[in-house]
Amino acid sequence: MFEKLFDQRSGLSLERLRGFVEVAKAGSIVKAAPGDKSRQSALSRHIRDLEEFFATELTVRRGKTIAISEAGQRLAVITEAQLRDLEEFRSRQADEQRTFTIGSGASTTDWLIVPTVSAISRLLDGASISLETLRSRDLVRAVADGSVDFAIVREDALPNGEKCKRRILRMTFHLCIPNKLLRKGVTPAMLDQPSIWSQLPFAAGKGGGQLDTRLRTIMADAGVDFHPFVECKSMLQARQFIERGECAGVLPSIGLRGLSPTDTTIREFKPFRDYGRQLVLHWNARQMRRRDIADATPAAIAEVIKRSAVAAF
Numbered sequence: 001m002f003e004k005l006f007d008q009r010s011g012l013s014l015e016r017l018r019g020f021v022e023v024a025k026a027g028s029i030v031k032a033a034p035g036d037k038s039r040q041s042a043l044s045r046h047i048r049d050l051e052e053f054f055a056t057e058l059t060v061r062r063g064k065t066i067a068i069s070e071a072g073q074r075l076a077v078i079t080e081a082q083l084r085d086l087e088e089f090r091s092r093q094a095d096e097q098r099t100f101t102i103g104s105g106a107s108t109t110d111w112l113i114v115p116t117v118s119a120i121s122r123l124l125d126g127a128s129i130s131l132e133t134l135r136s137r138d139l140v141r142a143v144a145d146g147s148v149d150f151a152i153v154r155e156d157a158l159p160n161g162e163k164c165k166r167r168i169l170r171m172t173f174h175l176c177i178p179n180k181l182l183r184k185g186v187t188p189a190m191l192d193q194p195s196i197w198s199q200l201p202f203a204a205g206k207g208g209g210q211l212d213t214r215l216r217t218i219m220a221d222a223g224v225d226f227h228p229f230v231e232c233k234s235m236l237q238a239r240q241f242i243e244r245g246e247c248a249g250v251l252p253s254i255g256l257r258g259l260s261p262t263d264t265t266i267r268e269f270k271p272f273r274d275y276g277r278q279l280v281l282h283w284n285a286r287q288m289r290r291r292d293i294a295d296a297t298p299a300a301i302a303e304v305i306k307r308s309a310v311a312a313f
Contacts, residue, residue, distance in 0.1 A: 011053030017079045019046040020058065024068050024076035050075075077145065084146050085290050092292070100124050100291075103132035103139045104152035107235040108279070111254045112152060112168070112305055119304045123297055135209070139282070146287045150301060155278040165280040166302035169309050171252040173211075173272035177265045178245035191267050194222035201229035203238040203247035211235075215250055218271040252277075254309060281305065
């Protein structure tokens with residue numbers, strides 16, 4: 001068994017494979033060992049030895065640097081998974097405190113994960129919880145490579161047919177306006193009119209995210225010369241400006257908890273009516289087996305988050 005991996009050829013070793021994974025994740029030898037010429041030279045030798053062993057090119061030349069070849073990318077995925085298996089085995093045998101990583105967007109972390117961390121830890125036998133903030137598509141890749149154990153992501157960010165998911169809630173979007181910003185005589189029904197939007201100082205996102213891009217497109221289509229009073233890195237920041245009464249903004253339903261109805265007018269933002277986004281808990285079945293997590297646990301975690309969200313809203 002495995003005879004061809006253990007014949008007389010040299011070149012295959014855990015150290016060489018680990019070095020190759022470092023290069024693959026960094027994107028180049030220089031980035032994997034910045035400023036360390038000795039380490040860069042060693043990594044280059046590791047790659048040559050592995051290329052000789054596997055009889056294939058693991059890198060390709062691009063100008064003055066190298067990139068990982070298609071075969072190299074496959075090897076990096078396989079190797080990283082095996083190294084994670086070995087590390088998990090070592091950790092379990094040493095009876096070390098376990099840590100599980102849960103990822104989501106910044107706002108979703110605060111609104112959905114933080115209130116349920118203790119309950120999630122109990123479902124994972126008292127493990128420590130590490131929080132990771134990334135966009136949905138980056139989180140899907142992180143779950144696939146095992147660097148994130150669980151992630152709350154948009155369902156449409158997952159590949160078609162993905163089964164390792166459990167629905168949590170569908171977000172709707174709402175226009176939130178501090179009452180002191182509304183002119184006298186403005187009724188709730190009038191808040192659907194673009195002429196009212198154009199009069200308001202908005203807190204909105206920046207960086208080209210889907211929500212921000214959609215909002216700006218809607219404003220442009222409605223003839224609104226949209227220039228936010230403040231551009232925010234997250235919906236959490238936008239909400240803070242709304243709470244202080246300085247700006248209006250569009251928030252998801254999960255961000256409405258705690259907004260004062262006496263100080264803030266909240267109305268469904270009709271242009272986003274078809275933009276409700278389904279949030280799901282996503283995981284990797286292989287990662288669950290690697291980490292010895294019962295099949296029912298991911299669904300139980302999703303249910304805890306879902307119950308908390310429903311209770312809040």
